[in-house]
Amino acid sequence: MSATAPTIIYVTYQGSATTRFDRGYYVGTHLPLVMKAWEGHGLESAAAFFPAAAQDGTIAICELRFRDDAALAASLASADTSEVMADVARFTDVKPVLARAVSV
Template identity: 40%
Template structure:
C-alpha cells in the first residue's frame, strides 16, 4: 500500500503564506529531493470555501510507508524542511497515512 504524507498549513491569523513560492519553488524541490527516494506523486491543494481550516494542503504519495518514513529521515529532508520559512510563518501539521 502507498505511504502518504498529508501536510497542512492551518489558517493562522497574521501568518504569511506565499502561494506562488510554494507552487513554483517548494513543491518542485520536494519532487527533486524525494522523487529518487520513492515519491511517486505530489499535489498542492488549496481550499475553495470561505472559512477554510488550512491555507494549503500537500498530498505526498510514496511507494509505501517504509519508503515514506525513510525519505523523511534522509539527509535531503533537511533541505525540504529548511525551505518552509521561505514561504510561510505557519508551522505545518503532518500526518502519515496508508492508502
C-alpha cells in the same frame, strides 16, 4: 503476489485569512524541491490544494504519495530533508502538520 498500497501523507497548514502563505512559491519552488529531494527514495507524487476562498482554518494541504512505508522512512531520513524543512520559512510562518492517511 499482492501490490503494496502507497503510503499517503497529508501536510496541512492552519492559519487565518491573513496568514502569510505564498502559494506561487509553494507550488512553483517548494514542491519541486520536495520531489527532487525525495523522488529517488520513493516519493511518487506531490499535489497542493487550497481553499477556494480566503478563510480561517486550513489554508493549504499537500498530498505526498510514497511507494510504501519504507520509501517514506528513507525520504524523511535523507540528508535532503533539512533543506526541505528549511525552505518552509520562505513561503510561510506556519508550522506544517503531517498526518498519515489510510484507505478503508
